[in-house]
Amino acid sequence: MRTVYFDHAATTAVDPRVFAEMEPYFVERYGNPSEIHRLGREAREAVDKARAQVAAALGAADKEIVFTSGGTEADNMALSGFLSRLEPGHLIVSAIEHPAVMETARYLMRQNWEVTFAAVDSNGVVDIDAYAAAFRDDTRLVSIMFANNVVGTIEPIRELARIAHEHGAAFHTDAVQAVGAVPIDVADLGVDLLSLSGHKLYGPKGIGALYIKRGTRVAPILHGGGHERRLRSGTENVPGMVGLGAALELAVAELPSQRPRLEALRDRLAQGFRSSIEDTVYLGHPTERLPGNVCISVRFIEGESMVLQLDGKGIAVASGSACASGSLEPSHVILGMGYAAEEAHGSVRLTLGHENTDADVDYFLEVFPPIVARLREMSPLYVKR
């Protein structure tokens, strides 16, 4: 059976070129970078190189990059690590953040921080006026994602960061979905903190990084031997760091060719989807969205059913339905955009990546309409037009 992977927002395969770079650091060059013997020095050089690669990809200085265990830890460090040095005050996050930010904000609420969940419009874009009005004298930090993981909407980060700075607040962006997919330059954006993750950009799982702008004070959230310039203790994940550095370098180098290719595939997929199936809603911003993201709600049927049926045809996709999420709640992102629970339940998210081709799009467009027809036939809610 043909296999089509349309779930790159969940994770990506490690690029074989990246894996080749990582491989020597498991068995041969296994040294601890903290040691001064040859094996240690070799590992230290690899870590330094990886840090330089990450910094270069973001337009940052090497010293501004701290490696973490992934996007979640970077987000936790950005919020908790930045705010733990301060007297509790006010924090702003968007209403559609990833759980790594959302749950950290809720944790901080229990530490007496007050949180504003900034509303988004029906396209998933932060409402700038409401956002600007949410600032208070004691607003210390804003955390708004660069691009949404469910609907792919890209936020106006530069403007949001500028407004935060006008109010004396620092600005963090969770750029896990965006790094490697769209150009990012931290100086141009004006952000103080930025999170990224290796396995979303054809690097390994278990590695990420936090960009901390020079002069921005962050306290460690993990305590121990003082690794990563005292910011993140724990023996370095050397193969992971090597993989992240190599993956990010490749992603940035190939972005000018991959981005237009993915955008063309995305638009053909979205248009084909919507022209072959009635009663759908294209979720997310029509143009300001990630190159590989198609998120569509199909009326009268439920997301997990579509995911399972497509899986039966060898196609891997995701859904924002309650069932597919593993919780009992439909996607807070789709609800936050003002849609009803039914629309969230009926959503499918197709996220394209480097290995996808026109033939994959054709195959999806061939097998999906009969699946929808069959599920609608089975649905007591379906009203034929």
Place this chain on the structure above:
Amino acid sequence: MYTDLVMDHFSNPRNVGEVDDPDGAGQIGNPVCGDVMRMTIKVDDDRITDVKFKTFGCGAAVATSSMVTEMVMGKTLDEAAEISNRAVAEALGGLPAQKMHCSNLAADALHLAIEDYLTKAGRAGDVAKVLGKKA
């Protein structure tokens, strides 16, 4: 996460649709919650001679609906009334814990269809006796 039997019932659901001119119909659930199940039955001499379902919902919702139709086909109303949501889940080899409450309502939909049948047949007084609950 799903047993092979659940996947079989989901992929090849039995008795999908609505029976013609049903003697009883029952619907349960809410699209807001993500699950709606509708059962229609034909009854002859207090025996279910045909049953079909329509379901909006996840894999578990479809599979439990399909399974309950197989379990009650040809059964008496009393026998059908004894089938619980839990028994349906067990017949499928179990369901993931988070599906037990939201998506496992097929037997309830069936019982509503039986109640509807009895009410329409002018036997509302039998509902409590058959289904073991107040009408």
